[in-house]
Amino acid sequence: MNKYLKIAPADNVCVAIEDLAAGDMLNIDGADITVRDTVTTGHKFAIKEIRENEDVIKYGYPIGHATADIHAGEHVHTHNVKTNLHDDLQYSYVPVHPKPDIGKSDLTINGYLRYNGEMGIRNELWIVPTVGCVNGQAQVIINRVKSELDVSHIDDVRVYTHNYGCSQLGDDHVNTQKALAALAKHPNAGGVLVMSLGCENNQQKDLKKVMGEWDDNRVRFLISQEVQDEIETGFQMMKELAGYMSKDKREPLPLSKLKAGLKCGGSDGFSGITANPLVGQFSDWLIAQGGTGILTEVPEMFGAETILMNRAENEKVFDDTVLLINNFKHYFRKFDQPIYENPSPGNKAGGITTLEDKSLGCTQKGGNSEVVDVLDYGQPVTRHGLNLLNAPGNDLVAASALAMSGCQIVLFTTGRGTPFGAFVPTMKISTNSRLYNFKQNWIDFNAGALLEGNSMEKVLNDFINFTIEVCDGKHLKHEETGFNEIAIFKTGVTL
Numbered sequence: 001m002n003k004y005l006k007i008a009p010a011d012n013v014c015v016a017i018e019d020l021a022a023g024d025m026l027n028i029d030g031a032d033i034t035v036r037d038t039v040t041t042g043h044k045f046a047i048k049e050i051r052e053n054e055d056v057i058k059y060g061y062p063i064g065h066a067t068a069d070i071h072a073g074e075h076v077h078t079h080n081v082k083t084n085l086h087d088d089l090q091y092s093y094v095p096v097h098p099k100p101d102i103g104k105s106d107l108t109i110n111g112y113l114r115y116n117g118e119m120g121i122r123n124e125l126w127i128v129p130t131v132g133c134v135n136g137q138a139q140v141i142i143n144r145v146k147s148e149l150d151v152s153h154i155d156d157v158r159v160y161t162h163n164y165g166c167s168q169l170g171d172d173h174v175n176t177q178k179a180l181a182a183l184a185k186h187p188n189a190g191g192v193l194v195m196s197l198g199c200e201n202n203q204q205k206d207l208k209k210v211m212g213e214w215d216d217n218r219v220r221f222l223i224s225q226e227v228q229d230e231i232e233t234g235f236q237m238m239k240e241l242a243g244y245m246s247k248d249k250r251e252p253l254p255l256s257k258l259k260a261g262l263k264c265g266g267s268d269g270f271s272g273i274t275a276n277p278l279v280g281q282f283s284d285w286l287i288a289q290g291g292t293g294i295l296t297e298v299p300e301m302f303g304a305e306t307i308l309m310n311r312a313e314n315e316k317v318f319d320d321t322v323l324l325i326n327n328f329k330h331y332f333r334k335f336d337q338p339i340y341e342n343p344s345p346g347n348k349a350g351g352i353t354t355l356e357d358k359s360l361g362c363t364q365k366g367g368n369s370e371v372v373d374v375l376d377y378g379q380p381v382t383r384h385g386l387n388l389l390n391a392p393g394n395d396l397v398a399a400s401a402l403a404m405s406g407c408q409i410v411l412f413t414t415g416r417g418t419p420f421g422a423f424v425p426t427m428k429i430s431t432n433s434r435l436y437n438f439k440q441n442w443i444d445f446n447a448g449a450l451l452e453g454n455s456m457e458k459v460l461n462d463f464i465n466f467t468i469e470v471c472d473g474k475h476l477k478h479e480e481t482g483f484n485e486i487a488i489f490k491t492g493v494t495l
Contacts, residue, residue, distance in 0.1 A: 004028070005273060005451075006047070008060030013044040013076050015058075015269055015351070017451055020045070037075040042269025042351030042415070042432070044076040056081050056353075059272060061304070063357040076353070083354040085303055085340050087333075088326050093318040096310045098368045102288035107464075108252040110472045111408075112190065115215045119257035120187035121408045121425065121471040123248050124156040125241060127193045127234070128184045130207055131165030131200035134224055138195050141234040149239060153246050154190070156479070160423055160486045165202035167495035177202060178378025179488045181210040182404035184219055188424055190248050191218050191241030193234060198225030217244055250473070256290030258471065259381060261402025261410035261424075262365040263297065265395040267343070268415025269351025270431035272361020275413035275447035279429065280367035281460050282411070282467065287369045287385050294381060294407055295366040296389040296398050298328040299342060303356035304363040308388065313370045320374035324390055331491070342393070346416045365413065377489055381406045396487035399426055409471065417442050421478030423486050425470055428477065429463075444476050 004014040004026060014028060016039045024035040028047050039045045044058065050070040055062035064081045074080075112120035125145070127138040138159040151157050160183060164176045180202070184192050196204045204221055220237045224230035262279055264271055283293035301308060305325045312318035332339045343352045352358045372385035378401070381387050391401035399410045399422035410422055415431040417439045430436040433448035445466055449459050470476060478484065 004045075007058060007273065010057055010060045012046060012048050012050055012057045014047050015273065016041055016043055016045065033073050036071065036073040039075050040351070041434075044269070044351065044353065046070045046072050046074050046076050048072050050076075055084070058357060059360045061356070061360055063303075063360065064354040077351075078348055078353055081353050083303075083340055083356060085355060087339065088329060091306065091309055091322050093312065093315055094310045095312070095318075097370060098311065100284045100288060100368055102285055105255065105285075105289055107255060107468055109255060109258060109468060110250040111253045111257065112187070112248055113251060113253060114187045115218075116213070118187040118406075119253050119408065120190065121258075121473075122155045122188040123153075123190040123245060124158065124188055125151065125154050125191045125238065125245065126183070126189050127159040127195050127238070128180055129159065129161065129165070130180060130194060130196040130202045130204060132161070132163040133166070133197045133200065134195050134230075135159070135161040137224065137230055137234070140231050141193075141238060144231070144235050145238050145242065148235075149242055151242055153248075154242065155473075156484070158484060162486060162488055164488055164490070166200040168201060168492070169495065170492055172490055172492040173201060175377055175489050175491070177207055177210045179400070179404050179486070181207060182378055182380065182406075183423065183486065185211060185214055186403065186424070188408055189218070190245040191238070192220070193237050193241065194219065194221045195230075195234060196221070196223045198223045254290070255286065256384065258286060258409070259292040259294065259407045260286060261399065261407035262293055262295045263395070263399050263402060263410050264300075264362055264365060264413040266414040266416030266418050267347050267350065267352060267358060267361065268431055270448070270451070271352075271413060271415050272364055273431070274450045275415075275429045275431040276361055276364040278447045278450065278456070278459060278463060279365045279411050279413055281456060282367075282463055283365065283386065284367035284369050285460070285464065287367075290384055292381055292384050292387065293366065293369070294375070294387045294389050294402055294405055295363070296391040296402055297362060297393040298324060298390060300355075300359050300362040300393045301325060302329075302340065302359055303354075304359035307363060308366065308371055311369070311371050313372045317371055317374060321371065321388060324374050324388060328390070350415050365411075375405055377401055378404055391489060394487070396420060396422070396485065397489050400486045401489065409467070411467075413447070414443075419478060419481070419483055420485065421476070421483045423484055425476050426478055427467070427470060441481070442477055444470075
């Protein structure tokens with residue numbers, strides 16, 4: 001097997017699949033190349049002369065320009081490459097309407113059918129505080145439920161604590177309301193107690209307006225200042241919910257009801273070669289079955305945004321995508337922050353050099369399907385197909401945002417590894433086998449098999465079957481360890 005990978009014919013760099021030492025001889029495209037520097041796994045090296053200010057090409061696209069002459073065989077990274085990106089750009093709609101040739105599957109998901117036709121892939125009992133002031137009381141109620149009730153028929157019992165719901169203004173206050181309303185109505189929850197203090201900015205009556213409709217059998221409300229013993233009252237409400245949930249049974253449901261969040265974190269030089277393309281292929285397959293994929297991490301679209309824009313279903317979706325990109329750049333400038341302060345130290349250590357390098361790999365999670373809609377933060381998805389979601393790249397915030405828009409599962413690719421989990425099943429997909437073997441307590445699926453002679457068809461088939469198993473109830477590593485949490489997008493002041 002080769003020690004390197006050339007991704008696209010036009011590339012002037014290759015990626016090392018294993019560590020290369022200075023003096024190693026390689027034959028690439030019929031030319032003998034001597035490796036001039038140590039090049040660690042996942043990092044790039046030049047396969048031809050690249051002159052100062054000339055573009056460095058990877059994935060068939062520029063990922064920046066050379067800051068000095070780079071000779072064939074030299075390590076190509078942050079020491080000799082700089083981003084080409086600038087501030088707001090002018091975009092033109094050059095429509096590309098891909099139609100992936102994917103057949104229909106007879107697979108189904110054994111899920112929970114909710115009152116509104118949505119599918120849950122878990123049946124969990126939650127407390128959702130409207131304000132951080134009642135986090136402690138909510139946890140006491142949860143502890144009583146777990147110790148005093150038979151909850152063997154429930155997948156998890158948990159309070160989703162946060163520090164918000166009061167002393168917030170403007171978008172911050174609105175984001176908190178949208179996030180908590182979405183959490184309270186999520187189909188993975190079979191029962192929810194919405195617990196308030198009573199004097200907070202996030203008044204329960206206002207939150208109910210944001211929620212719209214809900215199932216009275218599954219969502220209850222408690223205002224702590226209006227009862228003498230909020231712990232006893234809350235416990236009795238949870239007892240009733242748990243009893244109602246005892247009637248819930250899994251049943252075969254169509255793949256069209258599945259909404260998958262597409263997320264990466266701790267990316268490395270293989271993210272855009274193995275795990276992200278795999279998730280992209282899965283997204284295309286799911287969409288072909290009538291399902292939905294949601295792609296977020298807007299700052300990690302910068303540099304690859306035109307690929308998504310040109311796949312817009314129509315000009316309105318194109319215009320909405322342009323606004324999505326430019327508004328997020330404005331968000332950075334509003335706080336006097338650099339727009340292109342990315343990739344992270346871990347990304348760079350893993351071989352990612354510029355934001356274009358990261359974005360061209362990141363957006364591959366969206367596959368090749370048309371973009372059918374652009375969602376604001378906290379907005380429920382309504383259209384089947386590939387959606388773009390307004391949220392940052394931060395792992396906890398973005399994964400929570402995907403779930404808040406309706407995803408029952410988040411597919412999370414990583415080259416560095418992370419143990420966290422959102423409030424829905426968060427599948428960790430390693431980009432390389434070293435990470436998969438080293439962090440068995442974190443990683444659920446190994447896309448690194450694609451570097452070891454396995455075809456995309458085989459790995460995708462294995463991935464589809466594994467994902468169906470998870471949707472049917474198989475617990476992921478973070479569920480086994482109990483790492484589930486929410487993070488709300490905060491953008492403003494606190495009073």
